[in-house]
Amino acid sequence: MRCFASTVRAAILLAVGLFFGAESAEALKVNGSSTVNPVVTRAAEILRQEQGLAIVVDTQGGSSGGIASVGDGRVDVGMSSRPLNDGDRERYPETDFRTVTIGLDAVALTVSKDVWESGLRSLTRDQVRGLYEGRIENWREVGGPDRRVVFFNKEPGRGTWEVFADWLYGDADEAPLVSLPEVSSNEEGRTKVGSTRGAVTQLSAAWADGERVFALALENEHGATVTPTDRNLDHGLYPLVRPLLVLTDGEPMAEARTLIDFLLSERGRRLVEESGYRAAEKATR
Secondary structure, eight states, rough: OOOGGGOOOOOOEESSSOOOOOOOOTEEEEOOOOTHHHHHHHHHHHHHHHHHOOOOEOOOTTTHHHHHHTTTOOOOOEEEEOOOHHHHHHTTTOEEEEEEEEEEEEEEEEEHHHHHHHTEEEEEHHHHHHHEEEESGGGGGGSSSSOOOOOEEOOOBHHHHHHHHHHHSGGGGOOOOOOEEEEHHHHHHHHHHHSSSEEEEEGGGGOOSSSSEEEEEOOOOOOOOEEEOOOHHTTTTSSOOOEEEEEESOOOOOOHHHHHHHHHHHHHHHHHHTTTTTEEEEEOO
16 A cells, blocks of 8 residues: 555644634534545545535544444534444434445554564464464564564554454454553554554554554465555455445435535545545445
């Protein structure tokens, strides 16, 4: 995947189209995944400049927060980097969730520069499980440097963690409780790994910059290593892939439809690609 450009780094809370402290009550409210956020933030800025559309974009609570915000009626559009599940729909039986896929993203185990430079390039599922559960405490046990493993766990409920846990245990609900330092956004995860020797975290592969943070390949059951590249995503070879979604309660109306239609346009698809993700082959509502 292409490295995430520094110009796309979004603030945790971005108010687009609000001038001189004006109230945001009439702005379109969007909340959810920090992975989807850069694409929506850039689209919102374009719509502000070209159409005067005011949009407030937040990443509070990640994907689960975005789904809950739509379910509670607190926002107009949610962002999620994981599919909705039965539990989401059971919690909000009155909500008519409508999802739109705008792209695909690979989740990777990313490591700090010292681990990468030791020659470690891939891990098996069993090795990842050992690292996650704390049974592997030193990188030398998996062919890395003689250094303590520092695992920064993505917050449970974030789309990145859910996809990782589903792959590792077959179902995120089966993942054991672990006592690991947690990170929330992609930006925080990248910063922590990039500044900590012996570090590893689950991260959108697009955020691995190849300078301080590096994406490892995964070894499949046949011993082949698979990297999180566009080609491997297109051919279904890389296992940690998730959709990038925007969602609404019922059919999107007014400004919400304007935003979603833009995200599905050719210009929107370019924003997805420029943000380091894979644009959806066909727009799916």
